[in-house]
Structures are given as C-alpha cells and as structure tokens.
Amino acid sequence: MNVFAVVKENVTARQVAMQYGIKINRSGLACCPFHKDKTPSMKIDKRYYCFGCGDTGDAIDFVAKYFGLAPKEAAMKIASDFGLNYDATNRAPPKKMAPKKTPEQILDEEQKQCFCVLSDYYHLLRKWKTEYAPKSMDEEWHPCFVEALQNISKVEYQLDTLLEKDIPDRASVVSDIGKGVKSIAGRIEEYRRSQGDAGEHRKGRSQENSR
C-alpha cells in the first residue's frame, strides 16, 4: 500500500489533531486552527469540518494545511509520526544493472580476443610464407613473404604465451600483446579486403565487434 492508503486506513483527523496539540472537547469539537476561533467550532472525527470557516478534509488534509505541506509530505509525516509502514512504490524502481564484470573476467575476454586475432594472423603468415615464397633467386621478395618471415616466430611465441595456464603477471602480458593486436586485426582485414574474400570474414568480425 502506498503512503496515502496506509494513512487513510489507519489514522483519523481526530488522531492527528490530538497528536499535534489540538484540544478536543467531549463533544468532539475543537477551536479551528484555520481561522480565528474563540469557541470550538470544528467538529473532528474521522474527518474534520469547521462550522465557522467551512474548512473540511481528512487527516492528511488537516496536517497539510496545519503545517503548510504538500499532501504527500503530509501523509509521509503522519506515517512517520505514527510509525506506519508503507510501500514507497512511487519511488523510481532501482535500475536493473547488468552484472558487473570482474577484472578477472575482463582479462579473460581480452586474452581470448588477443588469441583469436593472433591465431588468424598466424595462419595467414604461414600461408604467405609458402604462397608468396620467391620462385627464383633473383625474384624480388613479396611484402607478405617478408612479413611472414619477420613475424611468424614472434606470433607463435605470443600464442604460446597466451595458452600458458598460469601466466606470471597475466595482466601485463595480455596488455602488452593486446597493444599490437589491434593493428594486426586491421592488417588482416586489409589483406582480406584486398583479396576480395573479405565479405564473409568481415561479417563475422563486425558481429564480434558489435557486442
């Protein structure tokens, strides 16, 4: 129940008037606090009605007028002063947050991402090493062949490192490798596009990135 319902159900105008110091005689009459009242002219029971000024209302109206509060503030004041519990359903419900990832989970993901890119690259390099190998001694080396020679063992080593079960200082290893991985991903993309077979791979990649 909200605060209005709780107060209306549990507290009368008479109770709040007495609570806040209005004297009520045996006939249920009090001097009206809302106009200059010499003789009691306000009838107070479940609701109140003033025969002098015509003011009327329930407990919440009484308190709102008496203390100069908004109806809701008045209801809350009554609930608090009379020890009533209510559901604060008008409060904004707490936003549902996605469970926060632990640093460990984030690191796992980064590591996995590095591994995926590096292993893609590794397979390309191996392919380049044979595909673009010079056919003769005096043929100029294809840049992909050069790249393969330069990088293949380094990438192999990085993959091995990422596969290790207990990498000492895993965070810094992953971050180190991760720095290069972005440009490697770009390099792979560039190559695939130049080969015209990018469509399928790019689709897979953009789905991965859009998460």
Ligand SMILES: [Zn+2]
């Ligand atoms: Zn009055």
